[in-house]
Amino acid sequence: MQTDQAFTFVLFGGTGDLSMRKILPGLYQAHRDGVLGKAGRFIAVARAAPDREGYLDWVNSHVRSHVPKAAFEDEAWQSFLERFDYVRLDATNPEDFHKLARAVGSGEGVRVFYLATSPSLFVPICRSLADNGLSERARVVLEKPLGYDLKSSRAINDAVGEIFAEEQIYRIDHYLGKESVQNLLALRFGNVMFEPLWRREWVESIQITIAEKLGVEARGDFYDKTGALRDMVQNHLLQLLSTVAMEPPLSMDSESIRKEKLSVLRALKPLPLNDISKVAVRGQYTSGVINGQQVPAYRDEQEVPPDSNTETFVALKAEIENWRWAGVPFFLRTGKRLAESKAEIVVNFRPVPHSALGPSVLQTVGNRLVIQLQPQESIRLYCLAKQPGPGMQLQSVHLDLEFDEFLKSSRMEAYERLLLDVIDGRLALFVPRDEQEAAWRWVEPILEEWSRPEKSPKFYSSGTWGPAAASAMLAKHGTTWLEEEN
Structure with a gap:
C-alpha cells in the first residue's frame, strides 16, 4: 500500500499525548517504509511550543520512545522531521487561523486535518477552516469519543456536516x-x-x-x-x-x-x-x-x-x-x-x-x-x-x-494503515x-x-x-x- 499523491497533513493537538504515542510514530513508520509520497508535507498545530525548533525538540523528547527500536533509523528520523512545519495557534481563536491558511497555501493535493483534540473543539476548528478557505480538497479526521451521548454526538455531526460532506469525514477507530x-x-x-x-x-x-x-x-x-x-x-x-x-x-x-x-x-x-x-x-x-x-x-x-x-x-x-x-x-x-x-x-x-x-x-x-x-x-x-x-x-x-x-x-501498525487510508481516500475502516x-x-x-x-x-x-x-x-x-x- 503506497501513496504517491501530493498532500498536506495538518495535525491539531500536535503536542498532545495521542500525537506523541500514536499519530507521529505512525506517520514516521510510513515515511521510513517509503509509502508516503515525497510531495507530502506535515504541519503541526499547537500552543505549547513557541516555534518550529521548539516543536521539533518536543517531538525528539516525547516521540522517539514510542517508536519500536527495530523501526528507528537516525537518517529516516531526521528526514522525517525535515518534512514538518509548525504553526502556533489557539484553536478557540478564529483570528489565528490566518496563520494556518498562509502555511497551508494553495498547493496541489489533498488537505488532511487531523483533530487530535477535545471533541468540544471539533466544531470551532471546522468552522475556522471553512472561514479561511481551507475546506476545499479537504478531509477531516475526528478522534473518539465524538460527544458524550447521542444528543451531543448528533450536534457535532450536524455542525461538521454543514462544512464537510460525509465522504470527507473520517471518524477514526484504530482497532x-x-x-x-x-x-x-x-x-x-x-x-x-x-x-x-x-x-x-x-x-x-x-x-x-x-x-x-x-x-x-x-x-x-x-x-x-x-x-x-x-x-x-x-x-x-x-x-x-x-x-x-x-x-x-x-x-x-x-x-x-x-x-x-x-x-x-x-x-x-x-x-x-x-x-x-x-x-x-x-x-x-x-x-x-x-x-x-x-x-x-x-x-x-x-x-x-x-x-x-x-x-x-x-x-x-x-x-x-x-x-x-x-x-x-x-x-x-x-x-x-x-x-x-x-x-x-x-x-x-x-x-x-x-x-x-x-x-x-x-x-x-x-x-x-x-x-x-x-x-x-x-x-x-x-x-x-x-x-x-x-x-x-x-x-x-x-x-x-x-x-x-x-x-x-x-x-x-494500525495508525500507519489508517493514516495512509485517509490520504488515499479509503473509507472502509472508518466509522460512518x-x-x-x-x-x-x-x-x-x-x-x-x-x-x-x-x-x-x-x-x-x-x-x-x-x-x-x-x-x-x-x-x-x-x-x-x-x-x-x-
Whole structure:
C-alpha cells in the first residue's frame, strides 16, 4: 500500500499525548517504509511550543520512545522531521487561523486535518477552516469519543456536516486498522470451512475483551468526564462486535462493509430498562499491586474527585436479534488496572452433541477460536487430540497463525494503515455517522441508569480481573472468562 499523491497533513493537538504515542510514530513508520509520497508535507498545530525548533525538540523528547527500536533509523528520523512545519495557534481563536491558511497555501493535493483534540473543539476548528478557505480538497479526521451521548454526538455531526460532506469525514477507530481484525475478515470470508460454523447453531458464546494494566495516568480530568463506557464500549468494543458478527459483504469496498456492520448494530437487542444490572457491570479500581508496585485507587488519581462514581471497568452482555445470531450471548469487557494488558476475541463453539470418547471437561476448551489483537497479533484454533499412550485420553492442542513468525513480512501498525487510508481516500475502516449513532443509541440506557447519583460502581482491586459480578454474569450462562478457565 503506497501513496504517491501530493498532500498536506495538518495535525491539531500536535503536542498532545495521542500525537506523541500514536499519530507521529505512525506517520514516521510510513515515511521510513517509503509509502508516503515525497510531495507530502506535515504541519503541526499547537500552543505549547513557541516555534518550529521548539516543536521539533518536543517531538525528539516525547516521540522517539514510542517508536519500536527495530523501526528507528537516525537518517529516516531526521528526514522525517525535515518534512514538518509548525504553526502556533489557539484553536478557540478564529483570528489565528490566518496563520494556518498562509502555511497551508494553495498547493496541489489533498488537505488532511487531523483533530487530535477535545471533541468540544471539533466544531470551532471546522468552522475556522471553512472561514479561511481551507475546506476545499479537504478531509477531516475526528478522534473518539465524538460527544458524550447521542444528543451531543448528533450536534457535532450536524455542525461538521454543514462544512464537510460525509465522504470527507473520517471518524477514526484504530482497532479497525489492526492486522488481526483484517485477518478476521480474511478468515471468515476467504475460507469455506469457517463460514458454515459462524452462526448460532455452532457458536455457544463470544467474548470480546480490551484490558489495560495502566490506570488513568495524567488524564484524570478527561477520563472522569468520560468513563470506560464512552471511552471504549461505544466505539472500540461495538466496532469489534459488528466486525465479528457482520454478514458477508458483496465486496470489500467501504459501502458494502459499512452496510453490513450497520445492520448488526441496528439488530442489537435493546437493553432491559427495568434492570440494567442484569446485563451490565460497572466497576472502579481501588489500590493494589501492578508489576510489584503499589498503585493508587482511582479516586486518589490526579484531577479525580475523591467521591467520583466514574467507571473504570465495564462488562456487558449483548444479543443480536437476527437469523444468524439469535440466542448467542456476546460478552464485552474492558477496564483499567486489570491483571494483564490484552485485547482479544474468543469464539466458543458448542461442544459435540454426543461424545463417543466419553465425558470430558475439555470439550469446550477444545472447540474455540482465539483472535488476539494485542500485545501480539495472532489467531489460535483450539481442538482436541489424543494423548500418546494407551487409552483414549484427550488433551487440548492448538493451531497457530503467529503473524510475525509465519508471514515474515513487516507488519503495518494500525495508525500507519489508517493514516495512509485517509490520504488515499479509503473509507472502509472508518466509522460512518449512522453506525456511530446506532452505537450511542444502544448504550444510552446504561448512561442514563449510571448517571443516577445513588448508583455507585462495584469496586475491584488493581491487578485483578475486575468485580466478581462480571464473572457471576457469565456463570449464569454456564461459562467463564477465558483466563478464569485456564
